[in-house]
Structures are given as C-alpha cells and as structure tokens.
Amino acid sequence: MNMKTLQTGPTISVAHLAKSFGQAQAVHDVSFDVQRGEIFGLLGPNGAGKTTTIRMILDIFKPDRGDISILGGPITDAKKEQIGYLPEERGLYKDLKVEECVLYLAELKGLPRRVARERAMAYFKQLDLIEHRNKKVNDLSKGMQQKVQVITTLIHQPAVVIIDEPFSGLDPVNTRLIQEMLMQERQRGTTIIMSTHQMYQVEEMCDRIVLINKGDSVLYGGVDEIRRRYADNAVRVTVRGELPHIDGVVETERKGNERTLHLPKDMPAQAVLRRLADAPDSTVESFELAIPTLDDIFVRVVSEE
C-alpha cells in the first residue's frame, strides 16, 4: 500500500528542533510543517543550520530536542525508502560505471534490481545520458554527474524528496529540464523540500518557505504572502517621455528606465496610475506594485537578525 495515500496531516512536521555538536549549537529552535504535494523552500545563509535540520529529518542525526514526524509518524527504515535525498555536496562513486552506481543506490532504497534497471534506462533517455551509462562517473562532466545524482534521488519514486541546491553546476537548458522533472514530481503528489540560495528559483517553484538563521526559524509562510507582508506602499513604472509630477509621492528611485515611486501609507496605487494616464507628454509602458523579491527579504531579515 502506498504511504502517500495513507497519510493525511502534514507530510513532514518539525517542532522545536535543536541540535548541538559539543559547544556549537547548530540548530536552536526550528519548526515548520510541509504539506503533501508542495514544494517547500528551506532557506537560510551559510551555517544557519539547514543541513543539520535536513540530516535530522533523514534520521542521520538524532535531535537533542524537539519532534519530527514524517509520513505520519517517526521515521523508520521503511520510510527511509520513501525519501529521495540530493545533498549539497554531491556524492557518487567516481570509479563505478554510471548505470552500476545508479542501480546500487536504487537497491539501497528498496528497488528490485530489474525494476531499477528499467527506470534507469528511462531516465537515461530522458536526460540524454543513454550513451554515457557505461562510462565511469568520473569521466562525466559536472553537469552530467549532477543529472545522474538527480536520477538516484528520484528513481525509487519517493513520497518525499529533499534536495539541496539542485541546480548548481547545471546550464540553463539542464536547469530547465530538472525544474520540469521536479514539477512533474509535485504533480505526482511528491512532497519536495528544496534548499537553495537561488531566490528566483524559490519564487518560481516554491509554495511556502521557512527561513532559518543562526539555528532559529525566523520567517515562515507562503511565498506570496511573505512578499506582500514585506512590501512597502510603492509602485514600479516605466514610461516613455517625461515622468509627470505626482502629488504625494514620498521618494522616487531610478534604475534604468524603471522608476520606483514610494507612496504614503494611505495613498492608493490607482491614484498614481490615473495621474500617469492623464499626463499628455508620457506613455505608460509598465506599471506594477513594488513587491520586494525574496532576495531583498532574505537580506533584510538576515541583516536585522
């Protein structure tokens, strides 16, 4: 019976997690839930405690404090076979042939060798690795190795995928390819935790995020909701011709042809749009609410901390 059909609450629930190594406190108090079928961003600066949190979820490390529930309860050996893990520091057997390496790691995830071989061949075809399957891993380019690593993460069709910097080392074409694979996994109902520093990828792919800083979860919620929460009352406009004077604008920033107009809290953006539309010497080419990027929010939160 598939565990994905049994489990009803959050796929992963982490509550008040803490872990120290000697005197060093790697994780102090981290909490978040990950719902089934969502792509969840696990963000934070280097050394914030993301990898330690992931290792505790995977049962590689035991937490000093706190609770972890995965697929409806504590982790078991059987549940480990329902998890695919792509660590940040890639690990493959350099001296093994590509196919042999994939099959071994798939078998350790409980996949029978015959099934593993069939699925591996399908992935090799999809990712353009079919001609390289009998080469040693060491003979592949970094990007190809990265694709092999993605195969080992997904080949057993896990219910949960935890991926750390999945796009590092990939060119734009392969980045798009892996992105599409992850989206397909999500459509299949797979729960994905993605840790990355590429905030535009988070904005594009993630439903919700948690930001960890110095071992604590400091920001948690839906991507859009968080961006709105951190948004000032401002609009970004691009106009052809002279930008007319608009009463009430507090500050104007210019970046190329784009201008960001900061407004008083009680001033609606429509007032700016109306004024621009009425101006005889200018044409509005673009107009949008100036919602901060996750990158801006990340820097702001971490700096404030």
Add this chain to the structure above:
Amino acid sequence: MSKSFIVMRHEFMTMITKPSFWVGLIVVPLIMAATMGISLLGSAAATAATIANKQNQTVLQGYIDRSGIIKTVPTGSNLLRFPDEAAALAALNAGRISGYFIVAADYIASGKVTYVSPEFTPINSPTGNFDRVLKLNLVGGNATELARAETAVTVQKEQALAPEQSKGGSGLPFPFLPMFAGIMFMIVMVTSSSYLMHTVSTEKETRVMEVLMSSVTPAQLLAGKVMGLGLVGFIQMALWLISSLSALSYIPAAASLGGVSAGSIVVAVIYFIFGYFTYASLMAGLGAMMPGTREAAQYTFFVILPLMIPMYMVTALVLEPNGPLAVILSLIPFTSPVVMVMRITATDVPLYQVLLGAVLLALTSAGVVRLVARLFRAQMLLGGSKPRLKDIAAALRA
C-alpha cells in the same frame, strides 16, 4: 533483501571485477613462489657449504651399533663407539662429538640409520666416514650383505635434538610451508582490511557517505562492508592455498607438504575469520575517523604493524614453532592469526594453546567490533576534518 546484504554484494562484486584484484591474485603467489625458489636454492647452497665446512673440521662422531655388524673400525675414522644412546647423548652434550649414528637392530633388512646432531642439517647428511666403515663391515662374501653394502647408509629419518624440527621431513632446507602460510595470511588480511578502509574513506571523501546514510544505518554499512570484503579475502586465501598445495605436490622434495591436515585447515579458517574481523574493524574505524584516503593511509602502518611483527621473526618462529616466542605470539590476539597458522603448519601445537589463542582472539575481535561500531557513526562519517582525541574518546564512551 537486507541492506547489509546489498552492501556486501556491492563490495564483493566491485572488488572481484577490478583487474587489479586478479592481477594480485595471480602475481602475488608467483612472486612468492619465485622468492621461495631463490631462497631455496640459496639456502641449499649455504647449508651444503656449512656442512662441507664442518666436515673439513674433522670432528669426532659417535655411533651405537644395535645390529652388531660393526666389528672393525679403521684408524683415522674419527668415530667413537657408545654402548647406548644415553652415553652418546651425554658425549654430544659435553661437546666431545659433533653427532652420532644409531644403526638399527634390523639394519641388514631395513638399512635404517638415524643420525642425531644438535643442528638441523637436512640437505646433506655427514655420513662420509661412517658410510665407509659400514661398507667395510658389510662385505663378508654374502651376496645379500654385499648388495646392502652398496647402499650402506640410507638415512631414513634424520632426527635433530629438538623433536619438533623433524616434522614433515620434506627434505626442504627450510620449513617453507609455515612461512608461506604466515605470509599468505598476513597479505590477505592486510589487503582486505586496507581495502575496507579505502572504501570507507573514499565514500567520505567523495561525499557518497551522506547519500548512503539516508538509506542505511552505519551498522548496516559496516556489517555489509566487512562481510563483502571478508568473503573476497577468504576466497583469495582459499585459491592461493589450493593452488600452492597443488603446485607443491608436483615437487618431490616437498611432496609431504601436501599433507596439511583438515584440522589445521579448520583452525586456520577460524583464526582467519576472527583475525580478519579484528583488523577489518580497526581499519574501518580508521577510515571513519579520517577525512580522506590520504590522511587514513598515514596511520595504516600503525594499525597493521602487529600483523607484520611475526614476519620480522619468521625464522625463529618456524624453526622453533613450540618455542616461547612462538607460543606467546600465537596467544596475543593481534599477532596470533599469523603466528598460530605458522605453528600449526610447522608442528603439532597443543590443543589447549590452539583453543586459548582462538578464545582470546574471538574476545578481542568482539571487543574491537563493538568499539569501532561506536566510531562508525554518522557524525564521524560525515565529518570533514580530523577528529580530536577528545572527540574520539567521547564517541567511544557513547
């Protein structure tokens, strides 16, 4: 399928599909055979030279004639007659004679003469003068006696004073089988356990370890690796043993070496298994602690040193396999896998020593496995730097 079994099969298959494994399997025994051959020739030449030198020194030799055929001893033969072996032995111990012959009571029928000397001189027996004296006494007109006189001295068994040195009686100038067995054990255990360490530190270095840790527990990983590479070592040793015994059976001088008893093989297997577990675990622990292969290799020598110690004393051990040094080293768990195998192929080892050595080795093996299991944990396996002593101590206490 158990995770440990998958790891075991992977390690086994990876190892036996390496060309270097097959090269080692074939080349190592060839090198050893060549080395032994050269030693054999050199040793034979040296022994013959020593004997010739001693014969030139014209020392007295004794004899005990139980057959009663020696009536005449020409002057200048440098032979002293003794009424019994006790008197001859006393003279030998007193240094009055260099050795003595015992002419069997049924000498005419059997032709049996035993030579006793303090030194083991297997290639050439110092029969020179005595051979001539015997022939002289045998010739008496009787055709049978004359025929016997033509082959007057056929030493059936040469017996040195230390009785254990006579085991085998192969005619080889040096007991090579024990040495060969000891070296073989050492090589197999060192290579298997070193490769185990290599796989662990490579998995750390290449960061595969983190992927593995998400699928298997450290204990499952350790068990699979130890079993897989142990199986490789066992097969390697079995192949070497079978091929070397087969090869030796074609050498007339070494024909008796083929008669290694089933009991000796059982003892060897038991010592190999526990010895391998001990050293494989130690090496796995070393691999777990060190951040990479280079750092681990720096400490390898210290771990395998006890296995190599017997090699520095190999002559003393195989020539005196029941001597105090051999007995002690065959009971110390870190040297016993090699030394006990040398002893059982060289002589009859008292059963209590075999059992005591095996029990001590088994207990040590169990203790080492337990300690290493404490080191073989995720935090150590995923660490990227050399651990401090207090980290190791803390892990061992945990």
